[in-house]
Amino acid sequence: MHRLCFALGAESWVVEGSDACLLPPLRALLGGLERDPAAAAPPTWRLELGRPDITGTQGLVLHEGQMETGPPFRLFETTDALVLLCGSELRIEANRADGTGWAMVAPGSERLLMGQAGVFMMSAALDSVGQQLVHAAALVRPGGTGAILLAAPSGAGKTTTALALAQQGFGLMSDDGAVLCPGAGGVGVWGLPRRPKVHRATAALLPSLEPGLGSDWDAAGEQPLDLARLSGLGVAPPGLVLPLEALIWLAGRRAGAARCAPMARDVFLSGFAADNLNRGTTGVPQHHLRRFVAMSRAVGHAPTYELRVGDDLADVGEALRRGLAQA
Incomplete structure (x- = not known):
């Protein structure tokens, strides 16, 4: 064996x-x-x-x-x-x-x-x-004291935004899969150690990623990003567990500068649940009900925000810092 x-x-x-x-x-x-x-x-x-x-x-x-x-x-x-x-x-x-x-x-x-x-x-x-995998990006907050979750449905720009934030003082734990677990102070977070799949559009928006990309794109216009070939990108050690400090919902883009503002917890939880729970023929299955309990606990534990990216990704890190400071 x-x-x-x-x-x-x-x-x-x-x-x-x-x-x-x-x-x-x-x-x-x-x-x-x-x-x-x-x-x-x-x-x-x-x-x-x-x-x-x-x-x-x-x-x-x-x-x-x-x-x-x-x-x-x-x-x-x-x-x-x-x-x-x-x-x-x-x-x-x-x-x-x-x-x-x-x-x-x-x-x-x-x-x-x-x-x-x-x-x-x-x-x-x-x-x-007692741990639950959720569809979300996870990042280390500047200073390394805790983690934030960046949630949104597929195609909303989580990977692009998470990589931009990792270039602006945040540490990338995962761009797409995070785990909620018991932790010091209530709720802990760690990220799946996968290579981010980057779309051509992301590569165009973040040209500094070019050293980590090759010439082969799949049928969906994506390829894995080699993080080891990049400099100036904050990447957290695999398996690092940090206390959850904030939950961010990535909403639609806006004209002008990026903006991060407090978001009602129930509104955040509604979107978070819709993206992470399957509904079967008899309702939500038991294993997803346990996931919902973990998500509800996280939303009750940490402040919730809405982040809207503006015309230029270069200011999204500063917008998020200002928003988090409002807690």
Whole structure:
């Protein structure tokens, strides 16, 4: 057996694979969080290489769709587990009672563990220890005392704004995925150590990113940004946990200068929930209700703001500093 261990905040996630080819995709997804498995607890997740059983699909269907790069998927729940079925290539079962999990991957389909399926596994592991993955950018506040979350639906400009802020005194923890966890003072935050995917439009708005980009753009006009090749960009160490100090909603752009102003907590929570919760055939599933509780706790704990980027990204950092000073 082959083992990997990842630090998820204060917890360890130990994954054991029957074949060595099952582990590199998870290492690519979460490599910055990898720890020595020799000193870790026994494995809680098991990965096996083989043909998944697609006959046992009885249960309440929560969500169906298409993987970003892969087959159609179906998420459903049984009495004991959440089950993710990806065509005939992958089956994942997350036990809701004890936090353990299991996956069967068809030979040649290991790549699926690098994307949404791997995030599903990690999210289930986080849920079992009282942590919740949310769709948001996370940044270190200037001075390094705490973290801020920058939330908005996909396509609203989180990555562009987060990278601009990282050039203006803030530290980038993540541009797209953050984790809410118990922390000193109430709520802690840490970011997924993924390479930001930059769109051509972002590259045009932030020409200083050019050293971290190549010439190959995908069909969506995006490519991963190599942060190690950039200077003058604040990047937080992988897995750094900081107390949550503010929640920012990235709203539409405005003419003139950037502006950050206080936002009603209930309005923020409404948008935050709409972007992070799925509604199944019988309402919001239990694991998303727990996510909603964590988001509600965060909104009750930290002040909420609305940020509108203006004509020039160069002033967004100063606008955010002024807004935060109003708390």
